[in-house]
Amino acid sequence: MIRRFDLAGLVIAAALVFFILLPVLTVFIWAFAEQWFYPSLLPTKWGLRFWSKVLERPDVWSAFWTSMKITTLVTGLSALICLPAAYAFARMEFPGRQAFMMSFLMATAFPRFAITISLAVLFLVFNLVGTVTGVVIVQLLTTLLLMIWLPTAAFRGVSRNMEEAARDVGAGPLRVFWSITLPQALPSIAAAVLMTFVWTFYETEGAWLVGAPRITTMPILMMQMINNQMVVQYGAVLSVLLWVPSLAALLLARRVLGSDTFAKGLGA
């Protein structure tokens, strides 16, 4: 085969490097810069001084624990509510099954923030604005789709032959579920839980609208630090510190689910 010079490919790759890669790289460089004067291409002084400064800030830790608490609560509740529903959608026949599946799909056809506004207006009546409960409800709502669809696909993928073989040798339905169905679906379900956790941790708009001004989650603190322009490095260090573990978690989830299902989980 003759290799032709791939001009189109090189142009696209170069454009993507400038548009996608360099912005992210900039954050990483800033995190390790002690001094970076314009128009120097690289920091004028490298160092880790700002890492300890960030870790010494009490507002960082309090936002971190607030986020962890809310995210754990939301992910746990979401799993509790959605996993049985996913099993029902995948394996059971009941009146209105198709209609309910469609209605969940239709929920994506609304502008999310307008929904959040109307929810916040309702929360005023119940004094839920500025409370953890309010933030948990808003974020829980955003997790439902992912937590139902990915596990539904996982339960569908479980081999029926194995389930029936187990039933033939006398296993009860609960035993079949516990020993055959669940172990096979578990990796995908764990991946869905992981994805939900990461995206809930970074959910900003709902937490901001319903939580402000009393509740400061991590992304809201990051936003404040970026906007107030105090020290550039604070935002950079926090971004690197928080994003690297979440990237690892998401890559793991993608590996377990396969790239197609992973993308579907994000709404594609």
Added chain:
Amino acid sequence: MASDLAPPPKTSKNPLGLLMIAAPVVLMGLFLLYPALRVVLRTFGAADGSPGFSLENYARFFNDSYSLNNLGITLWTTVVTLILLIVVNLPIALYLRFRKGRLATFIQALALFPMFVPGVIICYALIRYIGPNGLLQSLLEHVGITGYQTPIMTPWGPVIGLLWDAMPFTLLVLTAGLAGISNAAIEAAQDVGASRLRILWSIVLPQIRGSLVVCTSLNFLSLFGSVLQPYMLGPTSPELMGPFMLRTFSSVRDPLQAGTQATITFLICSVAGLLYILSMGNRRKAEKETVA
């Protein structure tokens, strides 16, 4: 044995299933449908909350030039970003459809990368990169280009941030659509001497019409209601509907007017939502026909 598409065997009409899906259904009804309906109904009442039908809240919105400017800039941002998303992603999707190899893998990995980056970090990265005295300006200065004007805090700031954010989704939908086009059809057209542009226009575009509708309608919904990118990267005035609603609710403390803005957002987005639902319905029908 039964395929995945057939209804599950043996478990005919089990009301237990209804019980298992009850929790998420109730949640959706209680925290999505009910508040939305409540807000829509309230905004068609009087501004002081007295009963009866009134268009007072809407008159206030549409007689206020600041609100109208915000609506205008939101539509402008949405449409410009939608066009750019297709203009940028279609060539990449076409490239990935017809080329394999290391460079293609590299391109795909880069283009899908924003999928793994949360919104706050994207905004921060862009501010440090394309912002005033950012890395891009330094780079340009080094090759002798001066007079760089940053798009941050101009209407182009949110466009760039939203483009970054929505790229992976758009590319995935387009590549999925392009995968359905047969090589034979394109080769046949090439044999009779059709130009590349002609092939794109007459063979490729009609085949991916469904994918174009799906990604454009879903992108419309998320762009029109976006908050983070416009707030962080855009000008303070005029502001997009997302930050506008947020400020009206949290700072101005006028929930009724925030609700009116939300209802206007619902109405404008319902066109895109309807298009999305219709095209999903068509897709399901087509899938069923190919299976049968």
